[in-house]
Amino acid sequence: NWHNGEVPTERSADLFQRARRVSPGGVNSPVRAFKAVGGTPRFMTSGEGAWLTDVDGNRYVDFVGSWGPMLLGHAHPQVIAAVQEAVARGTSFGTPAEPEVALAEEIVERTSVESVRLVTSGTEATMSAIRLARGVTGRDRVVKFAGCYHGHVDPLLAEAGSGVVTLGIPGTPGVPAHVTADTIVLPYNDVDAVQAAFAEFGGQIACIITEAAPGNMGLVPPAPGFNAALARIASEHGALFISDEVMTGFRAARAGHWELDGQREGWAPDLVTFGKVMGGGFPSAAFGGRRDLMEYLAPAGPVYQAGTLAGNPVATTAGVTTLRLATPELYTDLLATSLRVRELVGEALVGAGVPHVIQAAGTMFSVMWGVTDPVTDFAGAQRQDTAAFAAFFSSMLDQGVYLPPSAFETWFVSAAHDDAALTTLSEALPAAARAAARA
Ligand code: PMP
Numbered sequence: 001n002w003h004n005g006e007v008p009t010e011r012s013a014d015l016f017q018r019a020r021r022v023s024p025g026g027v028n029s030p031v032r033a034f035k036a037v038g039g040t041p042r043f044m045t046s047g048e049g050a051w052l053t054d055v056d057g058n059r060y061v062d063f064v065g066s067w068g069p070m071l072l073g074h075a076h077p078q079v080i081a082a083v084q085e086a087v088a089r090g091t092s093f094g095t096p097a098e099p100e101v102a103l104a105e106e107i108v109e110r111t112s113v114e115s116v117r118l119v120t121s122g123t124e125a126t127m128s129a130i131r132l133a134r135g136v137t138g139r140d141r142v143v144k145f146a147g148c149y150h151g152h153v154d155p156l157l158a159e160a161g162s163g164v165v166t167l168g169i170p171g172t173p174g175v176p177a178h179v180t181a182d183t184i185v186l187p188y189n190d191v192d193a194v195q196a197a198f199a200e201f202g203g204q205i206a207c208i209i210t211e212a213a214p215g216n217m218g219l220v221p222p223a224p225g226f227n228a229a230l231a232r233i234a235s236e237h238g239a240l241f242i243s244d245e246v247m248t249g250f251r252a253a254r255a256g257h258w259e260l261d262g263q264r265e266g267w268a269p270d271l272v273t274f275g276k277v278m279g280g281g282f283p284s285a286a287f288g289g290r291r292d293l294m295e296y297l298a299p300a301g302p303v304y305q306a307g308t309l310a311g312n313p314v315a316t317t318a319g320v321t322t323l324r325l326a327t328p329e330l331y332t333d334l335l336a337t338s339l340r341v342r343e344l345v346g347e348a349l350v351g352a353g354v355p356h357v358i359q360a361a362g363t364m365f366s367v368m369w370g371v372t373d374p375v376t377d378f379a380g381a382q383r384q385d386t387a388a389f390a391a392f393f394s395s396m397l398d399q400g401v402y403l404p405p406s407a408f409e410t411w412f413v414s415a416a417h418d419d420a421a422l423t424t425l426s427e428a429l430p431a432a433a434r435a436a437a438r439a
Contacts, residue, residue, distance in 0.1 A: 007398050011055035015043045037390045037405045039397065047074025049416035052402055060402035061421045063341075065412035067404075068247050068276035071334075072325055073416025079280055079321045086317040092309060100311035103320040104286075107278065110255050110323070111245075112268035113288030117297060118311040122246035122275030123151025125285040126209065128305045129271045130155070132287070133207035133240040135303035136296050141201055143208040143239075145188040147217035147378025150209060150244050150273075158183040188214060188377040189223045194233055202237040207271075209242040212257035213361035215410035216247070217381040218368055221361045222261070231267045240293070246275035246285065247410065250323060252362030254331045260362055277326070280318030283309075330415050331363065337413045337422075338363040344426045352433035354388060366410045369436070381408065391439035392432045399428035 019026035027033045027041065034041045042054040050073055052062045062074070072079065086099065104116045119125050130142055130153070142155060150156040157172050158180040184201065186193040188210075198205065208230050214220045227243070234241040248257035249272075255263060262268055270293060275285035288294060298304045309315075342358050342365055349356045349367070357368045359375060368375045369392075370385025389407035396403050401424060404411060 007058055008056040009040045009042070009058075012043045013040045015055060016041055031404075031406055031409070034405050036386065036407070037393045039394055041405075042397075042402070049073040049075070050414055050418065050421040058400065060397070060400050061417070061424045062402045063411045063413065064402060064404050064409075065414055066276075066281060068251055068410075068412055069279055069281050070412070070414055071251060071277045072322060072330075073414040076322075076325070076416075078325060079318055082321040083280075083314060083318050086314045089313070091314055092312055094308065097311070097313045097316075099313050099316040099320060103278070103311075103316040103323070106320055106323045107274065107286060107288065110250070111272060111274075111288070112255075112258055112262060113272050114291040115294035116274075116286050116288030117294065117305065118284065118286045118316065119305075119307055120283045120285060120309055120312070120315075121151065122244075122273065122285045123153055124307070125246060125273035125275055125287040126150040126156060126242075126244055127153040129242050129273050129287040129289075130207060130209065131305065132293065132296060132303050133242060133271065136293055137206045137239065139204050139206040139239070140182045141184060141205045142182060143184045143186060143194065143197055143205055145210050145214070145378075146185050147188055147220065147381060148209075148211045148214050148244070149216035150211070151246070154179045155183045156209070158185050187379070188217075188220060189226055190377070191226065191229045191233075194230065198233055198237050198239075202239075205234075205237060205239045207240040207242050208234050209244060212243045212245045212248045213252060213260075213364065215361075215364055215366070216408065217378050218375065218384070218408050219359045219361060219364055219366040219410050220375055220377065220381060221359060223376065227261050228265050228267055231262070231269060234270070240270040242271045242273065243269035244273045246273050248361065248364065249274040250277040250326060251412070252364050254326065254328055257361060277322065278319045279315055280322035282312070282315035282318045284312065284315040284319050326415075334363045334413060334415055337415075337417050338365060340422060341365075341411070341413055341417070341425065344422065344429060348426075348429035348433040349436070351430065352437040354392075354433055354436045355385075363413065364410050366404075367407075369407050384408075385439075387439045388436040392436040395432035395435040396428050399431065400424055401428045401432075 046053045052060045154175045231241045245256040253259040271289035273287045296303045369389045
């Protein structure tokens with residue numbers, strides 16, 4: 001589908017025009033609109049393994065994986081078969097059912113959590129985890145880090161200002177100032193800032209929430225010991241430590257990012273949020289943690305939380321089938337694929353003289369464009385050369401490689417990224433790297 005730069009996009013363009021008439025910006029989630037990179041968003045019709053096909057018949061090697069969920073690749077035959085069987089039995093009962101128990105058991109077996117509540121999106125998971133932390137502690141303030149995204153939860157859209165401790169200001173119109181007044185936004189990887197915030201507000205802080213390894217400002221790994229320090233400081237002050245593993249869970253490693261730090265170092269978060277991979281491509285997410293904390297949730301306890309489609313039998317069947325197929329060997333292979341992709345991308349960028357740093361956490365990684373030193377926080381991530389990225393992205397897209405359409409997103413590989421997929425990648429890289437160098 002690479003004809004001297006002429007890739008057919010008429011049908012996608014037509015659909016985008018139709019979509020804009022009936023939907024804001026023509027999309028149902030903002031980044032899909034290609035605003036940061038320009039060009040026509042591609043309307044996909046099917047996915048198979050590492051590949052996506054759009055309405056104009058173009059095929060792409062996919063490094064987005066639906067923003068993380070598609071660990072096994074698209075339309076994995078065993079997941080599809082399990083889902084088809086589940087659908088045939090009925091799509092929602094509004095009662096307890098076996099697949100949701102199996103999924104909860106699978107999550108409990110693999111991670112630090114003892115008890116888990118299923119919800120339908122990562123946003124809902126973090127929103128509910130914070131409510132639970134506030135309910136358990138009887139405190140209101142929440143510590144979050146600049147550049148971490150936890151879904152579009154009102155108090156978590158607060159952005160950082162300057163200074164050691166910034167009382168949150170709304171990150172978007174529509175969030176009342178009083179809603180973010182209890183949000184303390186700190187620079188990522190800065191233990192001193194956390195200490196200072198607790199010195200001033202310790203008795204009022206319900207929780208610290210952080211991405212286990214931030215993947216929403218590009219990939220910015222936690223400095224060694226950072227997550228452990230957060231767990232310790234929270235515990236010293238009677239606050240809870242919430243690790244957001246919506247993106248990293250069952251993705252960075254088999255047990256989530258926790259496998260790479262907490263499990264080795266002998267500590268566990270009080271609460272953890274999950275999403276993406278555990279839904280197998282369906283709307284499904286979860287939050288969990290220590291049993292004594294989770295027992296505060298209704299109907300066991302007083303903190304209310306509920307959902308009509310929570311634990312949906314089709315979604316939980318997809319999730320549990322996906323997790324059962326995600327064996328230790330699969331993660332070993334996934335890491336090898338991820339390392340190979342990083343190597344190919346790095347070689348091409350070096351070859352074209354494009355300054356960059358590739359940053360990783362387990363199998364997840366991203367390219368930081370136009371920087372020469374590792375990026376450790378949001379301020380650093382914002383210094384990226386987004387023009388270089390946009391040029392690279394467009395060239396890759398025209399050559400059949402679908403990347404996250406923003407320099408602030410993580411790349412995802414799947415177990416289906418085979419030699420054919422990596423060949424397409426490596427053939428596309430030199431021209432894209434040259435385009436980035438010229439930008
Ligand atoms: N937390 C993290 C770390 C995420 O990456 C995301 C989504 N990218 C969310 C929460 C929100 O999840 P959802 O989009 O399912 O609401």
